[in-house]
Amino acid sequence: MKILVFLILGVFGANGNSSGGSIRPKNVNIGALFTYNSVIGRSAMPAILAAVEDVNSDTTILKNTKLNLIMQDTNCSGFVGTIEAMQLMGREVVAAIGPQSSGIAHVISHVVNELHVPLLSFGATDPTLSALQYPYFLRTTTSDYFQMYAIADLVSYFGWRKVVAIFVDDDYGRNGISILGDALVKKRAKISYKAAFTPRGPESDIDNLLVGVNLLESRVFIVHVNPDSGLNIFSTAKRLGMMSASYVWIATDWLPSLLHSSYRIEPNTADLIQGVIALRHHTPDSDLKTRFSSKWESLKNKEIIKFNSYALYAYDSVWLLAQALDVLFNSIDAITFSVDPRLRDMNESVLHLQSLRIFDQGPKLLQxxxxTNFTGVTGQIQFDSEKNLIHPAYDILNIGGSGSRRLGYWSNYSGLSIVPPDTLYINPPNTSASRQNLYSAIWLGETTKMPKGWVFPNNGKALRIAVPYRVSFLDVVTKDKGPLGVKGYCIDVFESAVALLPYAVPHQYILYGDGQRPPSYNNLVSEVAENPFMDSGLVVVAPVKQTKSSPWAFLKPYSWQMWGVTGIFFLFVGAVVCILEYRTNTEFRGSPRQQLITIFWFSFSTMFFKHRVKTCNNLLQEFKDTLISNSDPIGVQEGSFAYTYLRDELSIAESRLRVLKTQDDYVNALQGGGVAAIVSELPYA
Structure with missing residues (x-):
């Protein structure tokens, strides 16, 4: 009898494991690590329990082996989570589901690497949890690497160039935002400011942080925080008036995870986030997902009525492990654990590290x-060479009313699309700009007009624009009693151009002149260059507009004194570019009298009109052959730069120049034969 008992122990081993492939262990320990009382944990716990129950009742997998689940509460603490993980590893588990925290995952990944225990995390999305550094860490959800590239594509799609990142200052927050910065640079955009706050810090920290970022230029805020505290950001922003039109808020998947863990959005919560754009893990519709949803209604041990995407990933994680163990048991004789030689000399330690043992079959199970490749409730479960799930994808949501509407999808396969990415996998990948498409959003303030994403900073100085205080040609520009202080055609053109900008430009008009006579443009430009206007950041002289009504036109490069980073822009906005067209006029060629010659000045004209240089040269030659070569008088508007241009550039004697002040002077000079021609700017002409 003693010999028989010895033989039985020798065959099955002390832990009851079989030495033959045909006889499997009756039970196998698996662990689960997550924070029970959290948004993710309250969804993950019933999902994990349901998955274990489903596996144990399924006769087609693991056969006579049952999964023995050992759960540990990490209590949302890196220290407690590490201790709990160490205790779990001392229970001879073959694998662990979790953790949900990226910070805890960083710490315990070192432990599982040493003990060869695979860690299947359904919630640790930190991109720096790499397969190279942590070979036994296997992410069974989508890495935030892809989420940040999705956000970068969104920012580029809407034409924004700067964003403010608001994030929790831990591994999850910092590393995710770091990837976002890299992704934005590739789209010629950037994070203009990184606003980090301490995890579980006082609300005053968030208040101070938002007050600071509200002084910045950018109005596009990316919020990458934890779901348990994320709404504090929006409640504070609401109180500070930052949840109104012109603001853009984009939340990562934490917000849908929070909202979809509730039966409905509470009115107070809904009021906070109207118009917010959010990303949610995309899980394709399927019969498996429908059955899981139906099963959820009858699940025990659940504190919430609805579930978020992390519940689905947790459920699939258990099934992934079960299928891998099924394959493993067909290829090994027994499950065994060995003493770690590095811990052998620590038997007297009060930490009892001698209980930690190496899982001998861990490398094979990891492989x-x-x-493994199968279809779960989240879709296809398959890993690429870097141990990331293939086909990462997100739903782009627009929060509104008591729920949300889907604007489209993002995947690394097709970019932004209104077509579900699952239907596009049969086609070649295409992320070209022409294929990017989303439905229209309803933004903060219940408007469909896309926010510009930029405002002049509250602590910045308004743009000061020098405007000639005219006494003639008042339709062009003059003083006014209205809010702007000026009015006229040039002002209308400038205001319309500024309104087309993708951001606001606060500005004020400064009248130049005494209102008794037209001021000199040359003096104005000289004073702009020399006087303290420069301390305002930028000075712009009111522009003139070119039209196509004149039979003759010349391009004359003219230099503006410009300061500030936006100076170049105003060279383009300040003048409306039109193609100059020379139309043959035989009557004009025969008699220069009673004809109007116009000169249009525009900086960088040769850059845009190289193809017109020959025509302009021909026109200039005709001008020289007619008016310049003879002694006929030429009319010039008082105060116009044309006076010095004719005198200094074309060497016309001042005795030939006739200064004209009003519209009547123009008419009388032409009709009465006082001038052979008038050189003027088109708005006045």
């Missing part, structure tokens, strides 16, 4: 896990 099976990474090569």
């Amino acid at each position: 099976i896990l990474t090569s």
Whole structure:
């Protein structure tokens, strides 16, 4: 009898494991690590329990082996989570589901690497949890690497160039935003300011942080925080008036995770986030997902009525492990654990590290896990060479009313699309700009007009624009009693151009002149260059507009004194560019009298009109052959730069120049034969 008992122990081992492939262990320990009382944990716990129950009742997998689940509460603490993980590893688990925290995952990944225990995390999305550094860490959800590239594509799609990142200052927050910065640079955009706050810090920290970012130029805020405290950001922003039109708020998947863990959005919560754009893990519709949703209604041990995407990933994680163990048991004789030689000399430690043992079959199980391919409730479960799930995708949501509407999808396969990415996988990948498309959003303030994403900073100085205080040609520009202080055609053109900008430009008009006579443009430009206007950041002289009504036109490069980073822009906005067209006029060629010659000045004209240089040269030659070569008088508007241009550039004697002040002077000079021609700017002409 003693010999028989010895033989039985020798065959099955002390832990009851079989030495033959045909006889499997009756039970196998698996662990689960997450924070029970959290948005993710309250969804993950019933999902994990349901998955274990489903596996144990399924006769087609693991056969006579049952999964023995050991759960540990990490209590939303890096220290407690590490201790709990160490205790779990001392229970001879073959794998662990979790953790949900990226910070805890960083710490315990070192432990599982040492003990060869695969860690299947359904919630740790930090991109720096790489397969190279942590070979036994296997992410069974989508890495934030892809989410940040999705946000960068969104920013580029809407034409914004600067964003403010608001994030929790831990591994999850910092590393995600770091990837976002890299992704934005590739789209010629950037993070203009990184606003980090301490995890579980006082609300006053958030208040101070938002007051600071509200002084910045950018009005596009990316919020990457934890779901348990994220709404504090929006409630504070609401109180500070930052949840109104012109603001853009984009939340990562934490917000849908919070909202979809509730049966409905509470009115107070809904009021906070109207118009917010959010990303949610995309899980394709399927019969498996529908059955899971139906099963959820009858699940025990659940504190919430609805579930978020992390519940689905947790459920699939258990099934992934079960399928891998099924394959493993067909190829090994027994499950065994060995003493770690590095811990052998620590038997007297009060930490009892001698209970930590190496899982001998861990490397083989890990290899099976990474090569498994099956369809779960989240879709296809398969890993690429870097141990990321293939086909990462997100739903783009627009929060509104008591729920949300889907604007479209993002995937690394097709970019932004209104077509579900699952239907596009049969086609070649295409992320070209022409294929990017989303439905229209309803933004903060219940408007469909896309926010510009930029405002002049509250602590910045308004743009000061020098405007000639005219006494003639008042339709062009003059003083006014209205809000702007000036009015006229040039002002209308400038205001219309500024309104087309993708951001606001606060500005004020400064009248130049005494209102008794037209001021000199040359003096104005000289004073702009020399006087303290420069301390305002930028000075712009009111522009003139070119039209096509004149039979003759010349391009004359003219230099503006410009300061500030936006100076170049105003060279383009300040003048409306039109193609100059020379139309043959035989009557004009025969008699220069009673004809109007116009000169249009525009900086950088040769850059845009190289193809017109020959025509302009021909026109200039005709001008020289007619008016310049003879002694006929030429009319010039008082105060116009044309006076010095004719005198200094074309060497016309001042005795030939006749200064004209009003519209009547123009008419009388032409009709009465006082001038052979008038050189003027088109708005006045």
